[in-house]
Amino acid sequence: MRRKQLPAGTKDRLFRRAEGVYQLEYKINELLRQRGFQRIETPIIEFAEVFEGSHNQEGFYRFFDNQGRLLTLRPDMTSPVGRVIASTKVELPLKLRYSGKVFRYHDEMKGLQNEFTQAGVEIIGFPSLKAEYEAILSADCVLSALNIPNYSIEIGHAGIFQQIVSELKLDGAQAEQLKIHFLNKSITDIADLVQQHPSSIDAFLKEIPKLFGDIESTVAKAKQLLPENHPILTDLAEIETLINFFSEELTSRLRVDLGMVGLMDYYTGIMFSSFSEGIPENFLSGGRYDYLFKRFDLAQTSSVGWAMNVDTLFDRLYQRPTGQDHEKILLYFEEDTAIHAGKWDQIGVELSLFSTYEQTLAYAKKWDYNAIWCIDKTGTKQEVNL
Numbered sequence: 001m002r003r004k005q006l007p008a009g010t011k012d013r014l015f016r017r018a019e020g021v022y023q024l025e026y027k028i029n030e031l032l033r034q035r036g037f038q039r040i041e042t043p044i045i046e047f048a049e050v051f052e053g054s055h056n057q058e059g060f061y062r063f064f065d066n067q068g069r070l071l072t073l074r075p076d077m078t079s080p081v082g083r084v085i086a087s088t089k090v091e092l093p094l095k096l097r098y099s100g101k102v103f104r105y106h107d108e109m110k111g112l113q114n115e116f117t118q119a120g121v122e123i124i125g126f127p128s129l130k131a132e133y134e135a136i137l138s139a140d141c142v143l144s145a146l147n148i149p150n151y152s153i154e155i156g157h158a159g160i161f162q163q164i165v166s167e168l169k170l171d172g173a174q175a176e177q178l179k180i181h182f183l184n185k186s187i188t189d190i191a192d193l194v195q196q197h198p199s200s201i202d203a204f205l206k207e208i209p210k211l212f213g214d215i216e217s218t219v220a221k222a223k224q225l226l227p228e229n230h231p232i233l234t235d236l237a238e239i240e241t242l243i244n245f246f247s248e249e250l251t252s253r254l255r256v257d258l259g260m261v262g263l264m265d266y267y268t269g270i271m272f273s274s275f276s277e278g279i280p281e282n283f284l285s286g287g288r289y290d291y292l293f294k295r296f297d298l299a300q301t302s303s304v305g306w307a308m309n310v311d312t313l314f315d316r317l318y319q320r321p322t323g324q325d326h327e328k329i330l331l332y333f334e335e336d337t338a339i340h341a342g343k344w345d346q347i348g349v350e351l352s353l354f355s356t357y358e359q360t361l362a363y364a365k366k367w368d369y370n371a372i373w374c375i376d377k378t379g380t381k382q383e384v385n386l
Helices: 015-034 076-086 129-147 156-169 172-182 189-196 202-210 215-225 231-243 292-296 310-317 334-342 357-366
Strands: 043-048 061-064 070-073 094-103 114-123 152-157 256-259 271-276 281-287 303-309 331-333 350-351 371-375 381-385
Touching: 015 094, 015 114, 015 129, 015 310, 076 094, 076 114, 076 292, 076 303, 076 357, 094 156, 114 129, 114 310, 129 152, 129 231, 129 271, 129 281, 129 303, 152 156, 156 172, 156 231, 172 189, 189 202, 202 215, 215 256, 231 271, 231 331, 281 310, 303 310, 331 357, 334 371, 357 371
Parallel strands: 152 256, 331 350, 331 371
Antiparallel strands: 043 070, 061 070, 094 114, 114 303, 152 271, 271 281, 281 303, 371 381
C-alpha cells in the first residue's frame, strides 16, 4: 500500500519551506531579469532524444506514452533550451533565464534528492570571453544579493581533462574512471593510472589533485609541469585572460581547480562552480558548451550557462525563520459584525475563519502573528498585540 507514500528522493513542501523556496526562486529570477535575462519555460516531460548523448543516462526517469514513444522527465534545463532554439529558430544572440523542477534518479541508499528546483541562465550566441565574464558576474551578483556566507567561485577548463584523455588514448570506460579519480582528488589512483599510461604529461597529471586554490600560483606551477607548447597551456592562458576581466574585489572570491570535471558532458571550455560555508557540495555550476546545438542539427553555437540548486540553498541556509518583511495581522469578527470586516480587509491582514476569539488567539500564537484586530458592532477596530 503506497497511496500515502512518496517515491524515494521526493518530498512534500509545506508552509514555511514551500513559501521560502518560492520566494528564493522568485528573488533569483528578479535579480536576473534586472540584468537583462529573458524568461523561458519548457515542459517537464521531453522526448528522450532531446537528451541523447548525455552522460549518466541510467539516472533518467523514462517511460512510454500511449503511442509507444519514449519520454523523459528532464534531468537538466540546458538541453531543453537547445531544443527550443532549434525548433523555433529564434534569432540569436540571447540571454535567457529559467527556473523549474529537474529529476535525476539516485540509489535509495545514498539518501539524495531525485527531484529539485533549479534556476539558472543560458547566454547563447556570444563567442567572446565576455560571455564567460557575464556568466560569472551574474552568478556573483545573485550569490551576493542572497547573502551567501563566505562563498567562492572555482574556475577550471574542460579542455584539460579532454586533452588528458586524448593523449593517454583512454577508452570510454577508462575516461569515466579517470573522471571519478579527478572528482575524488585521488592521488593514489591517478598515480596508478600514470604508471599504466606513461606520457609527456606524467608530472602534471600526478599533481592534478593538488592543483587548486590561488589562481596565480596554481597556474604558474602547472605551467612548470607541462612540456613546452603543450595544448593545455592554451587552456591555462584562457583562464588567465578571463581572470584579468574581474575587479580586485571579485577576484578575491575566485579560485582555480585544474582538476575540475563537468558533471554534464557537453562543456567545452571554461567551467566554474561555487562553494560556501554550511554547504558541503557545490550548489552552482556552469561553463561553456559550444557543441550542444549540433545535437539538434544546428551549426556550432557559442553558449555559456550556469545552474543553481535552489533546494540545497534553502535547506542549508534558510531553514530558520529570518524575520518577516511585514506584520502579520489576523482580523477577528463575529457573524453580526461581518458587514464591517470588509472595511479593514487589506493587504497584510487575514480574516480569522474561527468561531471564537479563543480559537483565533491560539492560531495566531501558533503561526507567529503580530496582532489580532477585533471588530465590534460599530465597526471599530480594537488591536491586540501579541
